[in-house]
Amino acid sequence: MDLVETYREELRFVRKPIPRALLLLLLLALLLLPWWGPRAWLSRGSLVWLFAIGVIGQNLLIGYAGLVSFGQAGFLAVGAYTFGHLRIAGVPFPLALAAAGGAAGLVGWLVGFPSLRLKGPYLAIATLGFGTATYQIFANVEKLSGGRQGLGIPALEPLFGLSRDVYVYLVYYLIFLLFTGAAYNLVSSYVGRSLVAVRDSDIAAEAMGVNLTRTKLLAFGISSFYTGVHGALMAQYLGHLEPQSFNIAESLNFFVAVIVGGLASVEGSVMGAAFTVLVPALFGDFRWAVPVLFGAAILGVLIFEPLGLSGIWLKARLYFRMWPFR
Amino acid sequence: MGNFLQYALTGLSAGSLYALVALGLVLIHRSARVLNFAHADVATLGTFAAFAVVSRGQSLWVALPLALATGATVATLFYFGAVVPAVRKGANPLGLVILTIGLALIIQGFTVWGWGAEPDRFPFPLSDSKVWQVGPVFVSELAVGTFVAAGVAGLLLYLLTQRTRLGLAMRATSENLPAAQTLGIPTRAVLAFSWGTAAALAVVAGVFLAPALLLDPFFMLDPMFKGLAAAVLGGLNSLPGAVLGSLVLGVAESLFGGYVALEFKSSLAFVLIVAVLLVRPEGLLGKEFQERV
Numbered sequence: 001m002d003l004v005e006t007y008r009e010e011l012r013f014v015r016k017p018i019p020r021a022l023l024l025l026l027l028l029a030l031l032l033l034p035w036w037g038p039r040a041w042l043s044r045g046s047l048v049w050l051f052a053i054g055v056i057g058q059n060l061l062i063g064y065a066g067l068v069s070f071g072q073a074g075f076l077a078v079g080a081y082t083f084g085h086l087r088i089a090g091v092p093f094p095l096a097l098a099a100a101g102g103a104a105g106l107v108g109w110l111v112g113f114p115s116l117r118l119k120g121p122y123l124a125i126a127t128l129g130f131g132t133a134t135y136q137i138f139a140n141v142e143k144l145s146g147g148r149q150g151l152g153i154p155a156l157e158p159l160f161g162l163s164r165d166v167y168v169y170l171v172y173y174l175i176f177l178l179f180t181g182a183a184y185n186l187v188s189s190y191v192g193r194s195l196v197a198v199r200d201s202d203i204a205a206e207a208m209g210v211n212l213t214r215t216k217l218l219a220f221g222i223s224s225f226y227t228g229v230h231g232a233l234m235a236q237y238l239g240h241l242e243p244q245s246f247n248i249a250e251s252l253n254f255f256v257a258v259i260v261g262g263l264a265s266v267e268g269s270v271m272g273a274a275f276t277v278l279v280p281a282l283f284g285d286f287r288w289a290v291p292v293l294f295g296a297a298i299l300g301v302l303i304f305e306p307l308g309l310s311g312i313w314l315k316a317r318l319y320f321r322m323w324p325f326r
Numbered sequence: 327m328g329n330f331l332q333y334a335l336t337g338l339s340a341g342s343l344y345a346l347v348a349l350g351l352v353l354i355h356r357s358a359r360v361l362n363f364a365h366a367d368v369a370t371l372g373t374f375a376a377f378a379v380v381s382r383g384q385s386l387w388v389a390l391p392l393a394l395a396t397g398a399t400v401a402t403l404f405y406f407g408a409v410v411p412a413v414r415k416g417a418n419p420l421g422l423v424i425l426t427i428g429l430a431l432i433i434q435g436f437t438v439w440g441w442g443a444e445p446d447r448f449p450f451p452l453s454d455s456k457v458w459q460v461g462p463v464f465v466s467e468l469a470v471g472t473f474v475a476a477g478v479a480g481l482l483l484y485l486l487t488q489r490t491r492l493g494l495a496m497r498a499t500s501e502n503l504p505a506a507q508t509l510g511i512p513t514r515a516v517l518a519f520s521w522g523t524a525a526a527l528a529v530v531a532g533v534f535l536a537p538a539l540l541l542d543p544f545f546m547l548d549p550m551f552k553g554l555a556a557a558v559l560g561g562l563n564s565l566p567g568a569v570l571g572s573l574v575l576g577v578a579e580s581l582f583g584g585y586v587a588l589e590f591k592s593s594l595a596f597v598l599i600v601a602v603l604l605v606r607p608e609g610l611l612g613k614e615f616q617e618r619v
Contacts, residue, residue, distance in 0.1 A: 114603070117604060120420075121361040121419075121423070121558070122607065124361065125596070129593070129595070129596020132551065132593060133593040136589065136590055137590075140589040248547070255424060255427060289439075291432065291434045291438075292431065292435030295430065298425065299428045299432075302408075302424065
């Protein structure tokens, strides 16, 4: 029996080579999806990746910081329209993407100010108001929304001789990986811990030396940066923007994804995003059944498995950790 | 001046509808600490039930009680079937809000399935186009009917909460749940009754709103958000606050729509509440709330 003397030796206990290899294999398989999966999965896959970014953003806000926002559709619209106008002006894709995230993040930071005084339901209503106001502004100011025929966005030019849908899939997948990795790092850093502290008790967190103002505004800023990038990627994916796609139902979709996936869990957000994108695709002929299924999923999660899909995933992992010795 | 009175009157009529919605939301929030996002969909379901009865040639007097019963039953079932088990699982207030969103989605799906998404015209004995002139302003039959209905419903609610033993139990339950349980009040039944009453109020709003608009599965969403805004404006735990907030909101909105910009009418509600909440975080008539660490 060796004595554990250093932190490095302690880390050996949590290092799990087999799960890590399996995860890498899964990521690689998803990267190579265009070469083995059916054509139809590509566009769905791109949709899942872009949606997952927004859901992670929403989860950072609701799950980690405990700040409820019903105005996600507003940040989405800000991101999408910033991106759209920049792309039409001829700005390259990565720059426009960063600008879209930045614009939404700035707006989110501003919207965060009421959150310094408002809590729970009051904050929910204030953000709901932001969502409604943004929708009305885009619906009524033709200069922003491109008038009746909407805003057309130039398509992404594929590089390296790939076909367009393959190229879009790969680009979206890599952006998704980048943002997911950033989210994992964020939640295990000082910032992530201060978000959780503010969620659990903001007075206690303040007493422990967490800067409440900075943390709450940062939570709103980061979350809406993610949402803005989601909006931009969605705009690029659809190739066409209309204010109607940014109504309150869109904000509720984020909620469904976060709850079904699991609060305060990055991998849960990804699973939730996959759920909300893939379920409607399966029920193409029964559109009315989609909200019923979403609602039932929410009720089921809250009554039977409060941690959502990530909770099921966690339990499965715990079960198989010692398998078959139990 | 005539214009001003006309806008104010229209606003009061709209505000009385918001008040019905807001009263229900406050009733649920102060007893169960839940912001009920399914309020609109329960009301829509009740209104569609009334529509189904009326379009079979029955009178509104048959349809209205049936609609109220439908709404109240759904809300009560939801309380027993979902809220109680979720609370037993230790759901926090946010979880309960999300629970109501789940219910909203389910009802929405089923109303689309049952009645289709196309708008229908709701046959109603009071007409929108029949107007009387009172001095410088015009009043439609429907607006008067709405105002009277909201007044009667509000009065009944007042009598219920302030003048009956059941109302006393409701107030006790919302004031302090464990204490009420210790005193032998059947709090679960009382809470279920609150959910049912709130839903019935919303259905009244739905039935009186449907003739002014067209009936589709989403027609109550906008009034519900206004009702929420009004409830927050007045203070989420105060029933008089809900009425005051709704009337203020209705009039302000109508004046804004008339004099400034019609297309940004709905945004005003939210600008107004953010402004009020920044000065008075507990709403106009709400009590100062404290928090335990």
